[in-house]
Amino acid sequence: MSDTVDVLVIGAGFAGLHMVYKLREAGFAVHGLEAGSGPGGTWYWNRYPGARCDSEVMYYSFSFLPELEQEWPLQERYPAQPEILRYLERVTELLDLHKDFTFDTRVDRLTFDADTNLWTIRGEAGGEWTARFVVTAVGCLSAANVPQIPGADSFAGRTLHTAAWPHEPVDLGGKRVGVIGTGASGIQAIPVIATQAAHLTVFQRTAQFTLPAANGPLDPRMVELWKQNYPEWRRRARLSSAGIPYTPTDVSAMEVTAEERRARYEAAWEQGGYQFGLGTFNDILLNEESNATAADFVRGKIGELVDDPEVAELLTPRGYPIATKRMPLDTGYYVTYNRPNVSLVDLRRSPIEEITEAGIRTTAGLHELDVIVYATGFDALTGPLTALNVIGRNGSALTDAWCEGPRTYLGVAIPDFPNLFTITGPGSPSVVSNMPVSTEQHAEWIGNLLIHLREQGIERVEATREAADQWTDHVQQVASGTLYPRAASWYMGANIPGKPRVFLPYVGGVGNYRKKCDDVAASGYPGFALTAGRTRV
Ligand code: FAD
Numbered sequence: 001m002s003d004t005v006d007v008l009v010i011g012a013g014f015a016g017l018h019m020v021y022k023l024r025e026a027g028f029a030v031h032g033l034e035a036g037s038g039p040g041g042t043w044y045w046n047r048y049p050g051a052r053c054d055s056e057v058m059y060y061s062f063s064f065l066p067e068l069e070q071e072w073p074l075q076e077r078y079p080a081q082p083e084i085l086r087y088l089e090r091v092t093e094l095l096d097l098h099k100d101f102t103f104d105t106r107v108d109r110l111t112f113d114a115d116t117n118l119w120t121i122r123g124e125a126g127g128e129w130t131a132r133f134v135v136t137a138v139g140c141l142s143a144a145n146v147p148q149i150p151g152a153d154s155f156a157g158r159t160l161h162t163a164a165w166p167h168e169p170v171d172l173g174g175k176r177v178g179v180i181g182t183g184a185s186g187i188q189a190i191p192v193i194a195t196q197a198a199h200l201t202v203f204q205r206t207a208q209f210t211l212p213a214a215n216g217p218l219d220p221r222m223v224e225l226w227k228q229n230y231p232e233w234r235r236r237a238r239l240s241s242a243g244i245p246y247t248p249t250d251v252s253a254m255e256v257t258a259e260e261r262r263a264r265y266e267a268a269w270e271q272g273g274y275q276f277g278l279g280t281f282n283d284i285l286l287n288e289e290s291n292a293t294a295a296d297f298v299r300g301k302i303g304e305l306v307d308d309p310e311v312a313e314l315l316t317p318r319g320y321p322i323a324t325k326r327m328p329l330d331t332g333y334y335v336t337y338n339r340p341n342v343s344l345v346d347l348r349r350s351p352i353e354e355i356t357e358a359g360i361r362t363t364a365g366l367h368e369l370d371v372i373v374y375a376t377g378f379d380a381l382t383g384p385l386t387a388l389n390v391i392g393r394n395g396s397a398l399t400d401a402w403c404e405g406p407r408t409y410l411g412v413a414i415p416d417f418p419n420l421f422t423i424t425g426p427g428s429p430s431v432v433s434n435m436p437v438s439t440e441q442h443a444e445w446i447g448n449l450l451i452h453l454r455e456q457g458i459e460r461v462e463a464t465r466e467a468a469d470q471w472t473d474h475v476q477q478v479a480s481g482t483l484y485p486r487a488a489s490w491y492m493g494a495n496i497p498g499k500p501r502v503f504l505p506y507v508g509g510v511g512n513y514r515k516k517c518d519d520v521a522a523s524g525y526p527g528f529a530l531t532a533g534r535t536r537v
């Protein structure tokens with residue numbers, strides 16, 4: 001690939017596959033680059049034991065492939081990683097997308113030339129491409145966070161990260177395994193690793209609220225009904241608040257008696273999934289008192305599920321409102337700590353001092369290990385974008401532009417960085433939604449904008465500073481009306497040392513956000529400076 005393309009897309013997950021397909025079908029010369037050896041994105045990299053979706057299967061797929069939608073088997077409520085990867089591989093094959101991508105290519109520099117209005121894209125291992133437009137589809141959760149722990153290189157055993165799990169099976173049989181981290185990845189991996197390892201030691205920094213997934217096979221009659229009505233469910237998902245049309249409630253947790261509250265929580269707990277947070281009361285994320293009732297209910301469940309009261313207490317989250325850190329769904333997480341081969345280390349009480357040849361040393365002593373698993377998450381939303389080392393108009397670096405936090409227009413465009421679009425960028429619903437709904441909305445919206453520019457003979461498009469400032473302030477304002485900012489979460493950048501503390505996704509709702517984007521398109525794209533050029537794109 002040496003010719004200049006109209007559009008270069010980075011990433012081959014849900015977002016990149018859709019974007020390349022949409023633009024190719026619209027007649028653009030488009031090419032994709034992907035760091036992995038194949039498509040799948042999240043589901044290519046995160047192959048750890050227990051990895052699975054926590055969006056219900058019928059919503060976790062593309063909505064624009066009606067034949068595949070009908071033929072793809074819906075088996076479990078929450079599909080496991082191999083099945084989702086197979087789905088995305090099937091999509092790639094069906095849409096003949098392999099030929100449009102170069103795999104095994106990590107982009108490490110993007111430079112805009114203001115004279116030619118062209119981007120130069122550099123591959124980490126060599127290779128250079130030029131494009132009129134760049135669309136990043138690099139994911140929100142694709143830059144793994146590897147904490148810098150003194151002595152980590154000296155460990156004589158095997159070191160793994162959940163987000164870069166080997167492709168070949170990992171045999172943990174007879175091994176002493178340590179897992180650092182109890183977010184969604186750790187909470188999925190821990191119960192499975194516990195059944196494989198000789199001994200599992202969990203290193204917990206912050207106790208996490210988690211809800212039962214109640215995963216299981218789907219009733220074939222329900223699946224049939226579902227498939228008959230797919231377009232309607234898709235429509236509802238697009239207009240919903242989180243990309244999954246849970247039936248909203250208008251009841252406050254403070255309006256009902258303690259008995260009724262408990263009954264509602266109990267029913268939602270039994271039902272499993274996010275019904276607990278999204279379908280019980282309308283103010284769990286808005287009102288501190290309401291939130292406390294939900295938090296207390298889950299704390300009570302931990303006490304019932306975990307045999308040893310001291311371990312139960314360590315596992316009990318305190319000090320932040322429930323659901324303000326991204327809540328996982330689990331399968332047997334709390335009861336895993338009743339197993340004789342599982343122990344819990346509280347890093348608040350005894351922090352990690354160093355990793356030695358033999359294992360992990362905390363201030364309380366050495367834990368000898370054969371395998372260390374980092375389940376330590378991601379430099380979320382901004383990490384994959386800043387890693388691209390983007391240099392925009394006037395030589396401005398994205399890392400400098402965002403040194404106090406990201407500023408975007410609608411999460412898709414950045415002032416000073418013309419002809420660059422970011423799918424599910426910071427300031428869009430992204431990670432607070434069922435993500436395929438959001439990647440689809442962005443791919444369609446960006447694709448339609450590029451078609452509009454082609455029709456109008458526009459060569460350069462750039463978000464204005466004013467529009468980005470207004471949007472970014474709006475994103476912060478909406479978040480500050482909720483309890484979200486009360487937790488030191490990755491939504492706030494709090495998991496990465498030195499990262500600015502600003503709320504990263506847009507919590508104004510998927511349906512509302514879609515409407516705002518549609519209004520911008522219908523009004524001729526206010527908030528963007530459009531420059532007509534000599535050559536039509
Ligand atoms: P990704 O799937 O992350 O794909 C981005 C791709 O870009 C990757 O393949 C990456 O290699 C590539 N890339 C990044 N940087 C570069 C570079 N510099 N050069 C070249 N290539 C690059 N969301 C939900 O809605 N529901 C769920 O149940 C759910 N479960 C999840 C489970 C796990 C374990 C994780 C980590 C995330 C989960 N998510 C879930 C979020 C998930 O990331 C999205 O659902 C979705 O897969 C995002 O698709 P994407 O294409 O935007 O990004």
Ligand code: NAP
Pocket residue numbers: 052053054055141147148162180181182183184185186187188203204205206326328329347375376377378431490495
């Ligand atoms: P995460 O939620 O950020 O959790 C990382 C864990 O590692 C936290 O417990 C964190 O503690 C701990 N940690 C980080 N740095 C540490 C350090 N230096 N020392 C000790 N502990 C440290 O990451 P994740 O579990 O990979 O999940 C990230 C997101 O991916 C999820 O929130 C979700 O959006 C998505 N995901 C979804 C699923 C699913 O079920 N569908 C599964 C996995 C992931 P602190 O809390 O103290 O920071």
